[in-house]
Amino acid sequence: MNVIISASELADALAGENPPTLLDVRWQLGAARAAGEPPFDGRAEYAAGHLPGALFVDLERELAAAPGEGGRHPLPDLAQFGAAMRRAGVSSGRPVVVYDGGQGWAAARAWWLLRWTGHPDVRVLDGGLPAWRGPLTTEVRAPAEGDFEPRPAASGLLDADAAAALARSGVLLDARAEERYRGEVEPIDPVGGHIPGAVCAPTTQNVGPDGRFLPAERLRARFEDLGVTEGSDVGVYCGSGVSGAHEVLALAVAGIPAALYVGSWSEWSSDPRRPVAVGPDPQ
Template sequence: MKPIITAAELASALAGPRPPVLLDIRWQLGGPHGRPAYEAGHLPGAVFVDLDAELASPPGAGGRHPLPEPEAFGAVMRRAGVSADSSVVVYDGGQGWAAARAWWLLRWTGHADVRVLDGGLAAWTGPLESEIPVPAEGTFAPAPGALPLLDADGAAAQARAGLLLDARAAERYRGDVEPIDRVAGHIPGAVSAPTTENVDKEGRFLPAEALAARFFERGASEATETVGVYCGSGVSAAHEALALEIAGFTPALYAGSWSQWSSTDSRPVATGSQPG
């Protein structure tokens, strides 16, 4: 199953005998809360999920967006109507980062039947509704470990012996600027691969062949299976993980990302445009 779905495919699925569970994950880093926009209009039947409160634990030693506890995440998904046999489609306002975070969490906790609406809400041409649905309680039971997860030591090892991609903007990778975290730069050995280059001007993912070629340019090969990825706090990296899966690779997410890595002086920091 492809991890993304077009708006036309989604419209067809919603008209079918077993429509998918829809999750609205509208969120912007430092922007307004997504709930008011959801209440003003969302895909029919979609349930709002709060990224900061429900798809992450409170900031701390694990970074700015640590993974939620699996049982807490499971409870959120059950309240949204997700069951073991549910088909799930997630979307956000168009950037794709937040939807990809929900996609990755569902995949990591063992739910294979989940897709991201390609292009997000902007790609949807069907009706919207303002009624807030109250779905029946689902039966989803999280089983973490279905996708590889990296900690700081694992990310360092991936950079040394494999391929670790930095999904942040190139200027943050180089260490030219750092608008959020305490130290500028990147994990030594990581390779710059900004998330924004995974999509076209409409925010839709590039074809699988183009994505694969992009990752080959960054050091992947036909023999590469697992590719590590991190970003600032583990959100946009999930979008790159989605791109890696489309391209045929297995993504390994360093969820703590740069916000965790840079939080202590004991970890090395590299700067410049080349891995180091």
């Protein structure tokens, strides 16, 4: 099943017999949350114009718990997450399409959470809102209450110990920028570097200049170059489990299943007992 949808395909789906539920997950990465300042609020962008019928979902409050020992964007309370999804009209028998402002990271976080908790049909608008050529609206309609009940999968989620083990036994991809992986720059977390054994794989290299994913065959070739072979156990982490979800989505486009370490570097680096590697090499 496809995990992304083009703008033209979405327009056709919205005109069909079972149109998808639309979730607007506009969000912006920044250090403001770590500095104790108010987080970016995508509601203003949503209010200024969104896809007709779309409901806004707040990444910071509905797709993550408060920052703490589990990292800057730990898993949300699943009961609260389920309630938020039902308020947005999400039902198990109706497809869902999520989009953001174009970067794709926030939409991928929503995609990953919904898929990991059991929704059978979730896709991300490839290229996000900038790819949409249809009308926008400022009207907000309250949807009918959905029936989605989160049922977490037994696989697909890594904790710190599992991520460390996977770096030794499989392929653990670090989705952050190369300079953060090498430990040369760390704008948010207390320590720079990477999990020993992890492979540098910036998720920004999975998309073209227009923000859309590279073709599946090119993504497969990229991940093969990074050491992912048929049957590999693959995991991904990033700074706080958001851009890493985008890399998991890219892997899914390529037909490669992967698990996400949600706590990611923000959790790993908060414990001084955990080892840290620096430089361009995994070890």
